Amino acid sequence: MSLRGMRAARPEYLESLGTRERGRVGATRVETTTRMATLLRTRTAACRATLPRGLGAARPLPAARLQARRPHAARGLSTGALARNARTVAVDHAPRRRTPESVSEVKRVAHVRSVSETTPPSVSASSGASAWQKVFHVVAFAQTFSVWFWHFTPAASYLPGASLFGYFFRYLTFCTYTLQALYYGCAVVSDFAGERLVGRRFTKATGMLAGLVFTMSNVVTIMYYGVMQQFSAPIEGSNLDRPPYLNLSVHAINCLTSWIDIVTTNNMNLCGQTIRLTWAYGLIYTAWMQFIKNHTGLYPYPFIDKLPPVVGPLFIIFTAFVVLQAIFMLARKIREKIGKADVGECDV
Secondary structure, eight states: OOHHHHHHHHHHHHHHHHHHHHHHHHHHHHHHHHHHHHHHHHHHHHHHHHSOTTSOOOOOOHHHHHHHHOHHHHHTOOHHHHHHHHHHHHHHTSOOOOOHHHHHHHHHHHHHHHHHHSOOTTSOTTTOOOHHHHHHHHHHHHHHHHHHHHTTSGGGTTSGGGTSTTGGGGSHHHHHHHHHHHHHHHHHHHHHHOHHHHOHHHHHHHHHHHHHHHHHHHHHHHHHHHTGGGSSOOSTTTTSOOOHHHHHIIIIIHHHHHHHHHTTOSOOOOSHHHHHHHHHHHHHHHHHHHHHHHHHSSOSSHHHHTSOTTHHHHHHHHHHHHHHHHHHHHHHHHHHHTTSSOTTGGGO
């Protein structure tokens, strides 16, 4: 072949060579795309298997979806783009560490589910209160309110509290008894109306009031029989004749009904908010008692005046708060043991 002929054939040879090269490159790209799509599907399935059940579904895979809907576009993806997609999917679907918020939410959902699954058949679906709980709260409210209201009748006018500064509210016993009557009234409303009518806030407030009343009624009873009875005149007018049921109601039956309530009611909050509320109640009454001392020169309870100044009242206050904390912790353990409260519910 002459030199001129070789020059004329060179462009055709180069053109055929470029066509074969482009064919090999295209085949390589298709093969790479197929391999990457398979790899993405495999990793996605593995990541979905490691995710906790119910915590969400996997996000659609960009490359796999693109190849399924637009094969010609998927073939045009470069190897670098597919690699970046693979890394993105691997990161998006990797098992994540649970944050404190997610852990709290899971605990809350589990607690609500366990409560709903373990509710006995006798519990009303509308209010969550059993027939026995309703009857008990009605009887307890009637008994407590009748004794509380008696203090405002002329029959109680001869007692020292009716004429002294602060009325009967100068005594921790009467203040706590007032809260107990209020609680049983709220419990009756909550039992019969149900949370859907009274609202979540009212139900929560009733539960916190139940915890406060249980703790303080036990404190009153223990302090009366365990400390005050060690003195000759523990209360004002101790030599006066009172109705037989009065002292028994405010110092014994109040505690008995609280213990019945702790194993009966489904709505009693014994968590951190309630104990802080109980501490605040104790501190407020301590300040009120000191104000009465400064105003009248005497404490509402005469036996405190017989103790050494400063040290005596502080010892009584410290003892009361130790008893308060011990009763609160005991009540929480009892509720967990009898199944009225779930272990760890206060962490929710």
